[in-house]
Structure formats: C-alpha cells, structure tokens
Amino acid sequence: MQMGKLATLVLLYAVSFWSMVGTGEAQLKTVLINCGTNSSVDVDGRRWVGDLAANNNLTISPAPVADPAAMSGNTSLGPIYGSARVFSGGLNYTFQQVQGDYFLRLHFCPFALDNHNVNESVFGVAANGLGLLSQYNVSTDIATKNMELQRSGSNISTYLIKEFFLSIGSNELVVEFLPLKGSFGFVNGLELVASEDSLFAGAISKVGGNSANLNVSGRGMETMYRLNVGGSRINPSEDPDLQRTWEVDTGYMTNVDAGSQIRNNSNITYASSNDSSVAPLRVYETARTMSNNQVLEKRFNMSWKVTVDPGFDYLIRLHFCELLFGQPNQRNFRIYVNNRTAADNFDIYARAGGKNRAYHQDYLDAVSSRVNTLWIQLGPDTATGASGTDALLNGLEIYKLSRNGNLAYVGASNPAQNTANNSKARVLLVGIGAGVGSVLILAFVATIVFLLWRRRSRKNGGKNNAPGWRPLFLHGASLNTANAKEAAGTKNQFGSVASTRLERRFTVAEIRAATKNFDENMVIGVGGFGKVYRGEIEDGTLAAIKRAHPQSQQGLAEFETEIEMLSKLRHRHLVSMIGFCEEQNEMILVYEYMANGTLRSHLFGSDLPPLSWRRRLEVCIGAARGLHYLHTGADRGIIHRDVKTTNILLDENFVAKMSDFGLSKTGPALEHTHVSTAVKGSFGYLDPEYFRRQQLTQKSDVYSFGVVLFEVVCARAVINPSLPKDQINLAEWALRWQRERSLETIIDPRLRGQYSPESMKKFGEIAEKCLADEGKCRPTMGEVLWHLEYVLQLHDAWLRANDEGSSSLHVESSEDRQAGGGGGGGGAEERRNPLFTAEGNGESAAGDD
Structure with a gap:
C-alpha cells in the first residue's frame, strides 16, 4: 500500500516536472538579486543571491572585472542595501526562463562614494525595450515620496522601491541601465516575482465610456x-x-x-x-x-x-x-x-x-x-x-x-530637459526682462503723476477727492497715533463712522488693559480661532477682541488673511477692524463691537426674544449686501468661504454685518472660472460641488447663503445628529419640503401668523435656487439681493393691508419701521418699486452704503 502511494507521488512529480520543462525549461517563479556582491543574504525567509554568485540564473553584461563598481552601503536599512552596483556605462541584467507575467522591483538607496555625488546620479532603465525610467534621479524621487509619507503620518524612508508589471512574451528579460552622459547610475537590488496570468485580464470599464x-x-x-x-x-x-x-x-x-x-x-x-x-x-x-x-x-x-x-x-x-x-x-x-x-x-x-x-x-x-x-x-x-x-x-x-x-x-526639473530648453529659456528671459523694464518705467511715471496730483489735492484742501471704494494698505505698516486720533469720529466715504486709531497696531499691554488681563467674565464668544473678549480701549470705545489660542485650528495664514482683507474693504455691512496685535507670540484682532452678537443667537439656543419676520428679512438683506460687495467691490472679487449665521453679526440697531474673513480667497482671474484650493469651511454650509471638485467660486458663497436662509426661517441648527435621520441635515430636509411647496410646515412656530404668505413663498424659492446642485444654476448674490428686497416689499404691503386688523401686527410694524431700513440698507422709495434691476441694486449696495 505504501509502495503504491510512493509510486503515485513519483509519477505526479514526473508529470509536473515535464510539464514545466517540455520542449523548454521550467519557468522561474521568483528571482531575488543582491547587487554589487557575490554574497547571498536572507530577508524575511527569502534568499537574495549576489549578482556575482554562481548559478544565479542571471547574466550581467558587460561582465564585471574584479567587481570595481560595487560599493558598501547601509546595512542598517536591510541586508540588500549593504551593497550596490555602480555603473558609468551601459549595464544589462538578463534573466532566463521568465516567460509570463511578472512584477519587477528595483531597489535604490543613496550612498556616500568617493569621486561620486549620488545627488547628481541620472540614468534611465528599460526592460525588453520598454522604457521604465528616464533621466531618473533617486534622491529627488525619495524627497518627493517622503513628503507624501509625512502627510500620511508615516515615517520617512531613505530608500526607494520602483515596481513595474511586465508581460514577458519571450523566454528572457533584459533589464538595461543607461546613465546620462557624464553621469553614473546605481542599483541595490532586483526583484522578479511571477504573478497569476489573470491578475490583469478581461474587460475593464472606461470612465465615462464603455468597457474595454x-x-x-x-x-x-x-x-x-x-x-x-x-x-x-x-x-x-x-x-x-x-x-x-x-x-x-x-x-x-x-x-x-x-x-x-x-x-x-x-x-x-x-x-x-x-x-x-x-x-x-x-x-x-x-x-x-x-x-x-x-x-x-x-x-x-x-x-x-x-x-x-x-x-x-x-x-x-x-x-x-x-x-x-x-x-x-x-x-x-x-x-x-x-x-x-x-x-x-x-x-x-x-x-x-x-x-x-x-x-x-x-x-x-x-x-x-x-x-x-x-x-x-x-x-x-x-x-x-x-x-x-x-x-x-x-x-x-x-x-x-x-x-x-x-x-x-x-519632468520639467530633470537635468537633461533643462539643458535641452536652455535656448528657449534665454529667449524667454530676454522677453521677461524687456517686459519688466517697461513696467518699471511706467510705474516710475505713474508715481510722479500721483505725487503731483497729491500735492495739488492737498493745496485744494482735499475737495477734489472723489467718493468711492478705496483700498487701505495695512499689512507691514500701521497708522501713527496722530493720524489715528485725527481719523477718530470722522465720517468716511462709506457712510460709517471710523473707529478710533483705525487699523492700529496695539501692544499686548493695551490689550490686557482693555480686557482686564483677559478676564473670563469679559468673554463674549469662543470659536475655532480662540476666545473673543468684550473690551474697552482707552478712549472708551467698545471693541470685540479676538485672541488666537496656541492650539487654534486656525493660524498665522488666517490671521494675515483677516488683516489683509479687512484693511482693503470698507462697507456698512462688513465688520470693521480697529487694529491688531502681533507681539509676544500673540495673534489678536480688534473689531468694532457688535452689541447684538451673532444672528444664530437670535434664532435658537438662547433666551433672546425671537426676531420678527420683517427683521429677519432685513438681516438677510444686509448680509446679502455685504456678500454682494465682496463679490463685486474689487477687480477679481473676494469669496468669503465661510458664510454661516455665526459669522453674521448684528449691531445695536440690528444692522447685519459679515465677519470672519480668515478663510477668504481672492476670486479667479479673468481667464479662469474658479479658484483651485483645498476645501475649508463649516459642515452643513459647504457647497457640495466645491467639496467634490475643490474648485471654489462665488457660487459657493451663494450655496452657503441659501443654507443661512433656511436656517433663518426654520430657526434650527444646520446639522443636528439627535434628530431622525431624514432631518439631521437642514439643507436637505428644508429643500425637500420646499420642493413640495410646503415650507410653512417646518418654519419657526414663533413666526406663525406674523408673516405674509406670499413673501414666505418667494423666500423659499430664493433659498431653493441658492441650493442648486450645480453652481452655474445658482443665482448671483446681486440677484439674491434683488429678490430679498422684493420679498420685503411683499411683506410690507401685507402689513399695510392688515394695519387695521391685529393690534399685535400694528405693534410689530411700528417697531420694525423704527429700526428702519437699517437691517436691509434700502430706502423706502427703493422698496416701493419692485421693478428695479439687480444691477441698479448692486450699485446701491457697493456705493451708497
């Protein structure tokens, strides 16, 4: 019985052997080569054979003599990196009995070698005529890979493995190394591993097309x-x-x-x-x-x-x-x-x-x-x-x-390509030099003209200064005390009162005095940047003082962006910056004080009295005016990128002002449609198209503002995990009701009976348009502003028609009208005319305010 089993095993072995040999030789499954040595090493149970060892199924050409091209590497990284083969001319490794599909891995580890600088090593690699690497520099590639490893939280590496998949039709594989003229190359190890023939086979789906x-x-x-x-x-x-x-x-x-x-x-x-x-x-x-x-x-x-x-x-x-x-x-x-x-x-x-x-x-x-x-x-x-x-x-x-x-x-950084492009680069540099020279000459002439104009203007007492938007350049400079005091209490061309020491650089001592040494009782808010304190600067002016926390999620970039943006912008519906402090490792911003806090605090989560429907509309109109000015008040516009109810602040008269410009970005240039940037913002308000494509546009602000509109009318958080699954996200939940034309079902119960049904209907339609899936289908902020003004007109007409009805409505109307167009910023005559254009309204938003 045992003899029968033995005979069966012998027969199976013979069949297996001859099926591999047949008319040829057996296919090699794995070949591991330790380059630059005749020694063999074991790594994780696998045997790496020296490229000079006998019977290694490998041929090297030209044949090395006395191994002059081998070097000693770093064995601490692994045995195969303890040696390498260095070559200044062509080098071929030929593997036999390798027909089929294989993974080829090339192992590289930079080293120190006399008369050679490994950072200057440039070479190419081919396999059976297929180009694998060209003008390749190991050190540069390792540096690039380490940047990716650091982002992933992994340890950086001082060696590199390049892996290729080859389908070898013949019975041999020739791996050819060829250094760039005047340079050299090296390799520490070669690894050839056979794979299943079906690993990459059959039909595959083309993105946006059919299978192939x-x-x-x-x-x-x-x-x-x-x-x-x-x-x-x-x-x-x-x-x-x-x-x-x-x-x-x-x-x-x-x-x-x-x-x-x-x-x-x-x-x-x-x-x-x-x-x-x-x-x-x-x-x-x-x-x-x-x-x-x-x-x-x-x-x-x-x-x-x-x-x-x-x-x-x-x-x-x-x-x-x-x-x-x-x-x-x-x-x-x-x-x-x-x-x-x-x-x-x-x-x-x-x-x-x-x-x-x-x-x-x-x-x-x-x-x-x-x-x-x-x-x-x-x-x-x-x-x-x-x-x-x-x-x-x-x-x-x-x-x-x-x-x-x-x-x-x-790549463009490869030495050979740089050499090939030298002539073109020279021509380009000459052109750039000529252009820069012309710009400098024009700038010099413009400076002379400006100085002459300024001198003449001063002689005329400044009477010729035309009103309009004027950028203020703050970063790297500050107003001196004399200029600041001169500016205090004066009316500027934007219709607001300039704060004392406008855009002033405060000392830490002054900030500590204003906040009573950062007294916790003075804290009026906490955000991602840090705590916000209510402060009083030395002349009695109230201020909101935002102090960055050392572990803040925001940092220097947001701090500088905030200063840069607010130093350029002036508008009734943008929060004004009084100054900043950046000494003793502090990052502090000082703003005008907004007595009524955030819009969100008046919608839910506090014991503040609810806002009437008219006041909510005026707050939305004010915020829309501020955003419209951001989008249109500069050459390329500014995208806020963090529109939400906590960034809409209300002053003592409930005038709405946009705040927090730390994430803002300058809009795209004329030849572009978007700004490519990493996704930043607040969940629940983020434009899904921006999140998916990382392409920021002004329509991303419009989407966020649409969420704000639903938040205003529903008075609930945009993300609430405690609610049923279909209600967690406000935008989706409210949009579903709006599409059924039943938005009134989910509005703030405190509004019931206090609003014009027609105005609510139009309001829901605006919010729905803002939340369109594609940015191109959303309105501009100017169009949103026009429609909100029209909604306010509808509500005012309803109030007038019902003025003789409910006394509560009469009281509400009187109170709102005393607060007056402050929230919306539009005059009574403008609101009575529902046919004024978005362009006309935009001029009012950017100019009259």
Missing part, C-alpha cells in the same frame, strides 16, 4: 500607489503571494473626517477563486465608510487625491468587501474618477455575491498632459432609494499604463 479589454501584453504598467484603506501598513512579508507593500491612505485623503474606519475580522472569503492573488485578505478586513461618521452630511464624498505623471492612461483598482449589511440594496453609492462618474448605484453586496466577500473593480482613465493629479471619490447615491446612502472602500491601487512603448516620464 485590457491587453497588457507589450504594454507594461508602473505601480503608482497601493493603499490599505482604513487600515495599517501591510509589509511584503504579510502579502506572501506577491510580496507587495500596502501603505496607509490617511495622507492622501482631502478630509480624513469624511470617512471613519471600520474593521471586521470575521471569516472573509474571495468572491472568485481567481481573486486569491489580487490582494491579501487583510486588506478586506478594514475599510472606510461614511456611516456614523462625524461629517453627517450625505452630500459630501470621501476623496483621495494622488499625484501622477501627466499624459498617461491609468488603471484604478478599487477593493471592496461589505462588512456590515447582509442584504442587497442596503448600501448604494457612486464612484467618481477625476470628477466624472465611473459608476452609480454601486452595491457591493450584489456585485460580490454576499457579505464578507472580497471583490475588486477596475476602471481605466486617461490623464491630460496638463494635469498631474488623480481624484478618486466615493459618495452617496440618494436617487436609488437604498436604506444606506453611504460609501465604503477597503483598498485602492493605481497603475500607470505605458504609452507608445514608454512608461518613463521626464
């Missing part, structure tokens, strides 16, 4: 990113099949809080038997999901942004495993690649065939030669009716596909 067959034969790939989403780093030893490294995804997310980490260590299996080598099961045990996260805004996406080489096609592989839901249609979401929909109604459970089933989906997208970033975004698909509208992702891989037989990308 991915043929990698003759078209290699470079691994750009391999991320374990929601989990920790996976080392090569923990991915035994292909020895891959999976990095953490944190540093590549635009907002980590948009997705929370979940884990499930239950028995996970592959959806298909062919998927066993696609990724280790550990990748599918962790994930990021929008469920139960701190964002609570279903319009927002989880977003990953990576840097890629322009002008190539990219394979995006997404790894999924449903860890929570046990039925289909419980989690449906959309997938976006570079702001285009790659898939909608994506149901992991249905596609994978159950819960805890590992599944992957591939997408193909082309990146323009003018773009070096790739966005991967997952967000809810609210149109599907699924019980869960959050997204989930377990892993992410991005591969660059070769184009025209080349994977190498030559």
Whole structure:
C-alpha cells in the first residue's frame, strides 16, 4: 500500500516536472538579486543571491572585472542595501526562463562614494525595450515620496522601491541601465516575482465610456500607489503571494473626517477563486465608510487625491468587501474618477455575491498632459432609494499604463530637459526682462503723476477727492497715533463712522488693559480661532477682541488673511477692524463691537426674544449686501468661504454685518472660472460641488447663503445628529419640503401668523435656487439681493393691508419701521418699486452704503 502511494507521488512529480520543462525549461517563479556582491543574504525567509554568485540564473553584461563598481552601503536599512552596483556605462541584467507575467522591483538607496555625488546620479532603465525610467534621479524621487509619507503620518524612508508589471512574451528579460552622459547610475537590488496570468485580464470599464479589454501584453504598467484603506501598513512579508507593500491612505485623503474606519475580522472569503492573488485578505478586513461618521452630511464624498505623471492612461483598482449589511440594496453609492462618474448605484453586496466577500473593480482613465493629479471619490447615491446612502472602500491601487512603448516620464526639473530648453529659456528671459523694464518705467511715471496730483489735492484742501471704494494698505505698516486720533469720529466715504486709531497696531499691554488681563467674565464668544473678549480701549470705545489660542485650528495664514482683507474693504455691512496685535507670540484682532452678537443667537439656543419676520428679512438683506460687495467691490472679487449665521453679526440697531474673513480667497482671474484650493469651511454650509471638485467660486458663497436662509426661517441648527435621520441635515430636509411647496410646515412656530404668505413663498424659492446642485444654476448674490428686497416689499404691503386688523401686527410694524431700513440698507422709495434691476441694486449696495 505504501509502495503504491510512493509510486503515485513519483509519477505526479514526473508529470509536473515535464510539464514545466517540455520542449523548454521550467519557468522561474521568483528571482531575488543582491547587487554589487557575490554574497547571498536572507530577508524575511527569502534568499537574495549576489549578482556575482554562481548559478544565479542571471547574466550581467558587460561582465564585471574584479567587481570595481560595487560599493558598501547601509546595512542598517536591510541586508540588500549593504551593497550596490555602480555603473558609468551601459549595464544589462538578463534573466532566463521568465516567460509570463511578472512584477519587477528595483531597489535604490543613496550612498556616500568617493569621486561620486549620488545627488547628481541620472540614468534611465528599460526592460525588453520598454522604457521604465528616464533621466531618473533617486534622491529627488525619495524627497518627493517622503513628503507624501509625512502627510500620511508615516515615517520617512531613505530608500526607494520602483515596481513595474511586465508581460514577458519571450523566454528572457533584459533589464538595461543607461546613465546620462557624464553621469553614473546605481542599483541595490532586483526583484522578479511571477504573478497569476489573470491578475490583469478581461474587460475593464472606461470612465465615462464603455468597457474595454485590457491587453497588457507589450504594454507594461508602473505601480503608482497601493493603499490599505482604513487600515495599517501591510509589509511584503504579510502579502506572501506577491510580496507587495500596502501603505496607509490617511495622507492622501482631502478630509480624513469624511470617512471613519471600520474593521471586521470575521471569516472573509474571495468572491472568485481567481481573486486569491489580487490582494491579501487583510486588506478586506478594514475599510472606510461614511456611516456614523462625524461629517453627517450625505452630500459630501470621501476623496483621495494622488499625484501622477501627466499624459498617461491609468488603471484604478478599487477593493471592496461589505462588512456590515447582509442584504442587497442596503448600501448604494457612486464612484467618481477625476470628477466624472465611473459608476452609480454601486452595491457591493450584489456585485460580490454576499457579505464578507472580497471583490475588486477596475476602471481605466486617461490623464491630460496638463494635469498631474488623480481624484478618486466615493459618495452617496440618494436617487436609488437604498436604506444606506453611504460609501465604503477597503483598498485602492493605481497603475500607470505605458504609452507608445514608454512608461518613463521626464519632468520639467530633470537635468537633461533643462539643458535641452536652455535656448528657449534665454529667449524667454530676454522677453521677461524687456517686459519688466517697461513696467518699471511706467510705474516710475505713474508715481510722479500721483505725487503731483497729491500735492495739488492737498493745496485744494482735499475737495477734489472723489467718493468711492478705496483700498487701505495695512499689512507691514500701521497708522501713527496722530493720524489715528485725527481719523477718530470722522465720517468716511462709506457712510460709517471710523473707529478710533483705525487699523492700529496695539501692544499686548493695551490689550490686557482693555480686557482686564483677559478676564473670563469679559468673554463674549469662543470659536475655532480662540476666545473673543468684550473690551474697552482707552478712549472708551467698545471693541470685540479676538485672541488666537496656541492650539487654534486656525493660524498665522488666517490671521494675515483677516488683516489683509479687512484693511482693503470698507462697507456698512462688513465688520470693521480697529487694529491688531502681533507681539509676544500673540495673534489678536480688534473689531468694532457688535452689541447684538451673532444672528444664530437670535434664532435658537438662547433666551433672546425671537426676531420678527420683517427683521429677519432685513438681516438677510444686509448680509446679502455685504456678500454682494465682496463679490463685486474689487477687480477679481473676494469669496468669503465661510458664510454661516455665526459669522453674521448684528449691531445695536440690528444692522447685519459679515465677519470672519480668515478663510477668504481672492476670486479667479479673468481667464479662469474658479479658484483651485483645498476645501475649508463649516459642515452643513459647504457647497457640495466645491467639496467634490475643490474648485471654489462665488457660487459657493451663494450655496452657503441659501443654507443661512433656511436656517433663518426654520430657526434650527444646520446639522443636528439627535434628530431622525431624514432631518439631521437642514439643507436637505428644508429643500425637500420646499420642493413640495410646503415650507410653512417646518418654519419657526414663533413666526406663525406674523408673516405674509406670499413673501414666505418667494423666500423659499430664493433659498431653493441658492441650493442648486450645480453652481452655474445658482443665482448671483446681486440677484439674491434683488429678490430679498422684493420679498420685503411683499411683506410690507401685507402689513399695510392688515394695519387695521391685529393690534399685535400694528405693534410689530411700528417697531420694525423704527429700526428702519437699517437691517436691509434700502430706502423706502427703493422698496416701493419692485421693478428695479439687480444691477441698479448692486450699485446701491457697493456705493451708497
């Protein structure tokens, strides 16, 4: 019996051996080469053979003599980095018996070597004629990668591994190294690992198009990113099949809080038997999901942004495993690649065939030669009716596909390209020099003209000064005491009284005296910047003093932005800055005091009496005037970027003024439609289009203002996790009622019977338009302002018609009219005419005020 089993094993071995040899030789599964030595080392149970060792299945040409090109490296980083092969001429490594699909990994670690500066090493690499690297500098690439590692919270690295996927049609692989003329190259190790033939095969979905067959034969790939989403780093030893490294995804997310980490260590299996080598099961045990996260805004996406080489096609592989839901249609979401929909109604459970089933989906997208970033975004698909509208992702891989037989990308910073462009650069520099010279001459002439005009103006007593918007330049300079006192109490051209010591640089001692040494009893508010104190400067003027906390989420950039913006802007509906303090490591801003605090405090969360409908309209009109001035009062306009009810302040007469310009951005230049910038703002108010595309426009402020309008009429928080699921987000909840033309069902109960139904109807329509999904479909702030003024006219007409009715209405009307157009800023004659144009209204907002 035992002899029979032995014979069977011998037979199976013989069949296996001859199936590999046949008419040729057996295919090598893994080749690990330790360059620059004849010694072999063991790393994590794998044997790395020296490139000079005998019988290593490798041929080096030209053959090294006495190993003069080897060097001693840093063994503390790992045994394979203890040596390297250095070459000043062409060098070929030829592997035999390697037909099929392989991962080729090149290991590099910079070193110190006599007569060579590794920072000046520039070389190229090709594999069977396919260009892998061109004009490549290891030190520069390591520095770039370390920036990404630091963003992700990972430790920086002093070595680098470049990974490529090759489909080898012949029986050999020739890896060719070629240094740039006059330079040299080096390599520490080569790793060749066979993969399953089905790893990259079959149909693949093109983003924005149909499916296509991915043929990698003759078209290699470079691994750009391999991320374990929601989990920790996976080392090569923990991915035994292909020895891959999976990095953490944190540093590549635009907002980590948009997705929370979940884990499930239950028995996970592959959806298909062919998927066993696609990724280790550990990748599918962790994930990021929008469920139960701190964002609570279903319009927002989880977003990953990576840097890629322009002008190539990219394979995006997404790894999924449903860890929570046990039925289909419980989690449906959309997938976006570079702001285009790659898939909608994506149901992991249905596609994978159950819960805890590992599944992957591939997408193909082309990146323009003018773009070096790739966005991967997952967000809810609210149109599907699924019980869960959050997204989930377990892993992410991005591969660059070769184009025209080349994977190498030559950036603008490469030495050879700089040399090739020297002649063009000289011509460009000459042109720039001529242009700069012309500008300087014109500037000199303009300065002379300005000084002559100023001298003449002073002789005329300043009578020729024309009214209008005038920027004030503050940063780096301050008004002296004499000028400040002269400015105190004077009426400026904007119709407001200038504060004492306008834009003055305060000392810490003066601030401490004004706030009674930062007495906690003087605190009137707390925000992301720090505490706000009620203070009294030496001449008795009340002020709001905002002091940055050392651990503030905002910092020097916001501090300087606030000063820069408010030093340029003057308007009745913008909070004025009196001065600032930046000594003794303090960052303090001093504003005019707004006696009635924030708009939000008058809507909910306090015991203050409720605002009447008319006063709420005038507050909205005042805020709209301030925003309209920001958008139109300067050449390129200014985008506030943090419009919310806590940033709308009310003075003693309930005049609304916009505040907090720390996040503001100058608008786009004439030839652009948006400003590309990282997403900042407040959840619940953020424009979803801005969040998804990172493209800021004035319409982003319009969206936030639309949320403010619903907050004003409903008197509740924009995000309230304690409410039922469909009511958590005010914008979605109120918009749903508005689209049913039933907004009055959810308005502040304290308003009932105190408003014109027609005015409420028009008000809801304005808010609805502001919250349009696409910015191009939203009105401008000038148009919003016009419609709000019209809503106020409708309400005033209703009040007059009912003046003989309820005495309470009569009292309300009298009180509001005493407060007078202060909140809205428009005159009675203007309000009686519903046909005035948005342009005319805009002039009034930017000029008369």
